[in-house]
Amino acid sequence: MGLPKFSRIWLIAMRDFMGYVKTWGFWLSFMFPILGGVIGYMFASSDIDLxxxxxxxxxxxTGVHGAAILDFYETEQSDIRAKAIKAMAALLPEADREAFRTSVDEDGYEAGLSELRDRYPTVAERIEMPTPSMIFVDPPENSLSALTSYLDGDDRLTVGDESPRLNGVIVIRGTVDDPEAQYWSKNFNSPPAERLINRYFSDLAKRRYLESGGLSAEDYDEAVSGRTRVELFNPAELSGEDEAEAVSMLDRLPFFAGLGLAFFLLMSIFAGAFMLLTSMIEEKMNKLLEMMLASTRFSEIMLGKMLGAAMLTFASLAPYILIALGGLIGFLLFGNPEQVAAIREAFPLSTILTSLIFLVLGYMFYASILIALGALAQSMQDAQTLSLPIVLLMFLGIGVIQFGAVAPDSPVVAFASIFPLTSPFAMMIRLASDPPLWQVLLSIFLLATSVVVVMWICARIFRFGVLSGSGVGAIKSWFRRVILRKAA
Known part of the structure; x- marks a missing residue:
């Protein structure tokens, strides 16, 4: 028989690949992320505020609560700005980070911003201060009925050179000790002012309760902020009697990368499924497969179509892949040296190669099944019927990914990482938690063996569907005749 020739496989792959690349639909999907990025950049660099x-x-x-609500809101905004400034400490040298955070806590965000501009101007340039969601103005009228025209948009406010519309009115009635709060606005779905009022009165209730017992809210907040906090540790990092460092966000990156690769495999299968099914149906109906079999083998056709679908999927996702790789390369070249070293340590070459193995084997496993189903289908209706089991298997993969995201150490995920139908998804998630080597090797062996078996079975189904011209009807007839023992 001999081995399949790569030249024939490549010709079949390029034929399928170029057949889809020449269509408008492919280029629209290819350009979508690029156009989206350009439009997003234009909005970000312009003065348009969405x-x-x-x-x-x-x-x-009441004469009290209105001013208190405004002070409460300003305090919240100051805290938000302080958090934004403190987040920039991650870009500073490690020796200066804690002192900078302490300085912001003690002196406020304005002092921290001034320090960044003086000592670290390149870091200060990267700061994007959050925009407040609300701007409070003095009431243009002193009664709710008089403000109705402003809420309807018939009258406008005067704020500097602008004439904005009044979006809402907070009304505080009652007494100081027993206030009644109302919010009037045409946006009654989830207005930020309503949430602000609820937070203010919740904080007021806490303060009054503490003061009734001779306590202050400030002392309570200080006690809560000084409470014992739980730190996460990975036992794999413990060496002898040395203390290990707590788990950081960099330590979680391999786990998030595993989730991303599992979803990428799902997207690849879904993206290639339509191409494989439709191309098989079209070529079978047009008798092209019979012509191809005059000079090529079944194995070469199957491998060529799998390669063509893989190339098309990669080309479709190329913009996203290039953006991700560009960001990663930029970070590795110009990012914080300590963070770069931590990322390189978190992604050893063995983990990357193992993930690629599961990615390739998982794609081959499901692509073989899809090609066999396409050979049996005689119409798009047949394809939809036959692809239903694959769709259900894909949902099983989604379930494994979701379950693995919350419980990667679960026995269910451990079993799923070895079971061939789900191992490509589950094992890529488990690689971040350093599973036993024997489980990884067993999973690769079982998956590779399953790929060989499935490709052999699918090649038989492919030969049966193409040469005999049979399809779903033949399967139904065989089931009735052999299994149900009824006349066809």
Whole structure:
């Protein structure tokens, strides 16, 4: 028989690949992320604000709570700005990070911003201060009925050179000790002012309760902030009596990368499934497969179509892959040296190669089944019927990914990482937690063996479907005759 010739496999792959690449649909999907990035950059670099702040005002009959709500909101905004400034500490040298965070806590975000501009101007340039969701203005009228025209948009506010619309009115009635709060706005789905009022009165209730027992909210917050905090540790990092470092976000990156690769495999199978099924149906109906069999083998046709579908999937996802690789390369070249070293340590060559093995074997496993189903299908209706089991298997893979995301050490995930139908998805998630080597090798062996067996069976089905011209009807007839013992 001899081995399949790669030249024939490549010709079949290029024929299928170029057949789809020449279509408008492929280039529209290819250009979509690029156009999206260009449009996003244009919006980001322009003065267009897709979510402008809401203009709110307060009518306070108590004379106390209105001003207190505004102070409460300003305190929250200061805390948000302080967190944004403290987040930039990750870009500073490790020796200066803790001192910088302490300085922001003690002196405020403005002092931290000034320090960054003086000592680390390149870091300061990367700061994007969060935009407040609301801007409070003085009420243009002193009654709710008079403000109705502003809420309807008939009248406008005067704020500097702008004439914005009044989005909502906070009304505080009752007494200081027993207030009643209302919020009037045409946006009643989830307005930020309503959430602000609820947070304010929740904080007020806490303060009053603590003060009734002779306690202060500040002391309570200080006690809570100084509580014992739990740190996560990985026992694999423990060596002898030395203390290991707590788990950081960099330590979690391999886990997130495993999740991303598992989803990438799912996307690859879904993206290539339509091409494999439709190409098989078209070539079978047009008698092209019979012509190809005059000069090529079944194995060469199967491998060529699998390679063509893989190339098409890779080309379709190329913009996303290039963006991800560009960001990674840029970070490795210009990022914080300590973080770069940690990432390189978190992704050893063995983990990368093992993930690629599962990615390739998983694709070959499901692609073989799809080609066999395409050979049996005689119409798009048949293809939809036959592809249903594969879709169900894909949902099983999605379930494994979701379960592995919350419980990667579960016995169910451990079994799924060895079971061939789900091992490509589950094992890529488990690689981050350093599973036993024997489980990894067993999973690769079982998956590789399953790929060989499935490809052999699918080649038989492929030969049967193409040469005999049979399809779903033949399978139904065989089932009735052999299994049910009924006349066809």
């Amino acid at each position: 979510s402008p702040p809401r203009y709110e005002t307060v009518l306070d009959e």
